[in-house]
Amino acid sequence: xxxxxxxxxxxxxxxxxxxxxRLAQPGLPQSPxxxxxxxxxxxxxxxxxxxxxxxxxxxxxxxxxxxxxxxxLVAGLAALLAWSVGLGGRLxxxxxxxxPVAAIAAPLPGLxxxxxxxxxxxxxxxxxxxxxxxxxxxxxxVAALQALVLLGLERRLHRGLPxxxxxxxxxxxxxxxFLFRLVDAGYLLLTLTLASGAIFSExxxxxxxxxxxxxxxxxxxxxxxxxxLVGRHRYGWRGRSALIWVISGTVLLFLAYLGSKFVVEVxxxx
Numbered sequence: 001x002x003x004x005x006x007x008x009x010x011x012x013x014x015x016x017x018x019x020x021x022r023l024a025q026p027g028l029p030q031s032p033x034x035x036x037x038x039x040x041x042x043x044x045x046x047x048x049x050x051x052x053x054x055x056x057x058x059x060x061x062x063x064x065x066x067x068x069x070x071x072x073l074v075a076g077l078a079a080l081l082a083w084s085v086g087l088g089g090r091l092x093x094x095x096x097x098x099x100p101v102a103a104i105a106a107p108l109p110g111l112x113x114x115x116x117x118x119x120x121x122x123x124x125x126x127x128x129x130x131x132x133x134x135x136x137x138x139x140x141x142v143a144a145l146q147a148l149v150l151l152g153l154e155r156r157l158h159r160g161l162p163x164x165x166x167x168x169x170x171x172x173x174x175x176x177x178f179l180f181r182l183v184d185a186g187y188l189l190l191t192l193t194l195a196s197g198a199i200f201s202e203x204x205x206x207x208x209x210x211x212x213x214x215x216x217x218x219x220x221x222x223x224x225x226x227x228x229l230v231g232r233h234r235y236g237w238r239g240r241s242a243l244i245w246v247i248s249g250t251v252l253l254f255l256a257y258l259g260s261k262f263v264v265e266v267x268x269x270x
Contacts, residue, residue: 001055004048005107011045012079012103014038019096042083042099049076049106056109065130068108071258075105077138082145085178094145129196132189137253139186140225144250146179147243154240176242180232183246187225190253194222217256225249 018038053076056069065073079102082094153172197215228245231237237245 001052002110004052005110008045008048008052008106009103011041011048012099012106015042015045015083016096016099016103019099042079042095045099045102045106046076046080046083049079049102052106052109063130066109066112066114067258068112068114070134072105072108074134074137074141074258075102077134078102078141078145081138081142085142094142094149097145097148098142126200129193129200132196133193133257136186136189136193137257139182139189140246140250140253143179143182143186144247146175146182147246150175150179151240151243154243176238179243179246180229183225183229187222187229190218190222190225194218213259214256217252217259221249221252221256224252 015038049072053069053073057064057073075098079095079098082098150172153175224245228237228242228249231245232242
């Protein structure tokens with residue numbers, strides 16, 4: 001396991017290296033050997049990351065979703081999504097950010113051990129709620145990174161600068177449509193997360209919502225992203241403003257989950 005903590009971040013960085021090279025030096029050719037190594041580095045990193053998470057999260061005395069474990073898990077899911085959908089060129093440039101973030105997050109369970117056993121882990125609804133929530137967070141992280149890439153491409157176009165990678169990229173409208181497919185899927189899962197959380201809270205505490213930091217920011221994110229999707233599908237919102245809404249909603253989700261964990265576990269020490 002110690003070897004995995006060392007090898008997984010290295011493999012993530014090797015897998016991200018071609019993306020960084022394409023961004024920095026678009027015309028620079030890559031040797032067949034380097035392409036083969038980078039091609040296999042990502043699956044190895046993802047498999048090793050999964051092994052680390054299985055050991056850290058599924059402890060003998062229950063499920064451990066401390067801040068370090070949760071951060072590593074969400075980063076791993078985001079890396080898996082970015083890598084898998086990026087195979088067809090639909091998310092160009094996102095792996096250049098997502099994979100290095102996963103490289104940093106992968107060893108956190110070993111570097112920052114702070115057991116935080118999940119209450120009610122034996123409840124089936126709780127397990128479904130957590131799984132759906134984590135996938136939703138990962139989808140929105142990938143969507144926000146894609147939005148940042150699109151903002152960069154749009155800025156170049158508005159400044160009249162040619163993009164040296166333009167011939168290798170799908171049209172901006174195609175990238176934007178795929179981005180909103182991610183947002184649609186993430187919003188559906190976020191809605192299911194809030195609904196299952198309300199049902200679970202009703203069963204345990206007799207009220208559907210307890211207005212904690214996490215719930216308030218999650219509801220704000222749901223409202224922001226819902227307004228974006230209504231504007232997108234009803235009024236055709238697109239471009240820079242729509243992308244900023246995607247990023248804003250994702251930031252609110254980040255504050256809702258990992259932000260609340262940081263306050264509780266790091267600042268308050270609970």
